[in-house]
Amino acid sequence: MSKVTSLDVARKAGVSQSAVSRTFTEGASVSPVMANKVLKAANELDYRPNILARSLITGRSRIIALVVGYLENQFYPDALEKLSRALKEKGYHILVFFASNDSEKEAQKVVDELIDYQVDGIIAASVSLSHSLADRCKKQNIPIMLFNRRQANRSLSYVTSANFKGGQKATEYLIATGCRRLAHVSGWVETSTGKERAEGFKYALKKFGINPVGIIDGMYNQKMAIKATKTLFSKMPNSPDAIFVGNDHMAFSVMDTVRYEMGLKVPEDVSIVGYDDVPLSAWPAYNLTTVRQPINKMIQATIRGLMNLIENDYAKPTHVKIEGELVLRGSTENRLRQ
Amino acid sequence: MSKVTSLDVARKAGVSQSAVSRTFTEGASVSPVMANKVLKAANELDYRPNILARSLITGRSRIIALVVGYLENQFYPDALEKLSRALKEKGYHILVFFASNDSEKEAQKVVDELIDYQVDGIIAASVSLSHSLADRCKKQNIPIMLFNRRQANRSLSYVTSANFKGGQKATEYLIATGCRRLAHVSGWVETSTGKERAEGFKYALKKFGINPVGIIDGMYNQKMAIKATKTLFSKMPNSPDAIFVGNDHMAFSVMDTVRYEMGLKVPEDVSIVGYDDVPLSAWPAYNLTTVRQPINKMIQATIRGLMNLIENDYAKPTHVKIEGELVLRGSTENRLRQ
């Protein structure tokens, strides 16, 4: 009662096994009569071609690896769901791999596993790949798309939002609403996103001749963001009246800390701006002003780039940077202060 | 430069291809000398056995399908991450499938895809399977574990929390803190979880001779939960002083609505209890009292049950129900009222 093979169908339909294969192969030539006979037998037996066997010969598994660090930040499940739905339309499915960024040895293992499954492509969501790992994938002919991260290695394709500009926009808006004691709880500055957003922040301040009250690396980690916030408010008279945070996930913690630990009001005492615009940011409890990552466009570009890389052996790497708008909500003043 | 095969390794090591296979096959007999020769050549060529080719002969793809409705409710990304990490230890990886519960035809397609990939097992997270779909999987010899859902069909294995008891506990606690006008925004009552939690609520009320102020199905959907909340507070003098909500995801929306639409205080005016204990519930902005789903134990049981089903052709279905504690937080009074 287990596997039904093309041969079973062929026998039942009284045709050759390759005829069965053809009716299930896109763009193969079969007469309508033949196709009907085969389809009928196939339906009766509930036959479906074995993708894995097919992959052996076509060299395509129709599996895309999604490598991701963790799913706690709502941005990633959201991306995962959207990527998966988009890839399904193209006949691919996502095999999930978790990679902690800390150990090169662990990273090696993840690449081992990727290769084991003969994935057709890799989407690395906010994880970096060392040069040697990228090389291994290239040798195995597995294309890589970096999603929401970029690296010095220009041969790697990536899709990001305009992080520098986003950081700048957020900061200039805070200045425009009258804030003068600005602080930044940055994303991990070892990553492109964290670094560029922080640079945008600094650039805007410099432009207006303002010195930052503090810049602390939150490393995209809530605990560290909480600690950073406490530090910012510990050197009193110079405590911030506005904080730009490296992503929404940390911004929630920053806001909670400002409100429930410091006993301050948002935005009356402190304005807060995040980055990403995850669904949670729009919920009334946080109502967070934030720089939107245009996730749908980013997904589109990622898929397009990846498909290109898969289908075209000599495709050039794609480098896409998409600008996102500043979404104004209740965590900042909506008008100038003075 | 693409695929390195066992034959390449064999030639390089000056041994037979089957020797290579053996050194990479758990429990095959190879001499240490042979193994070393092979491993050396394999390392130099960066060879890894092709799981897909192996699957053809072993009948095992080392792929587990996770079928899930959506990832917006934090409970699911959390479960996905934990399942994935646990399965990795056993040498399996997760291929993700999204299934909207609405159309039987869509569901058929998902099962088609599952079969295409020759998955070794299915974890259906909070999605139901019609009898015919379950049958198709059984015919293909693909075991199924229902995660956080159960069905009338006793031949299906499942792992759930003690939903009836959880609903009862939550409700009795609300009564103990002095609430008398209790309402329930239920989970979708067409699902086992939604129905059983609602029944626990009703049972507790009856036990204390209290009539519910209202019971409205929120269908595990935030928009509907918001609407339900508004309805509950529209028939004034009889508005609730406590709401038990079918899961945390909806409870956040209920709380937001109570606070920001109704202008009421939680817990002073209205107590709220959720279900799940997702990470977000512990964040200060919500600080939600909730019935914990013991997710780690549920995951453990799911994996154990699934592995059993996979490895043992005639394994009996597992039915596991795990009790979870009520986690007291700030959305309810911590002491009796009077």
Added chain:
DNA sequence: CTGAAAGCGCTAACAA
């Protein structure tokens, strides 16, 4: 313990 050979389910030449 090792190598030769068969075959998993499929696609892709190649003839007919």
Added chain:
DNA sequence: TTGTTAGCGCTTTCAG
């Protein structure tokens, strides 16, 4: 358009 045949990369008898 169809059937025949030869593998894809691997595991697993079967001899030795």
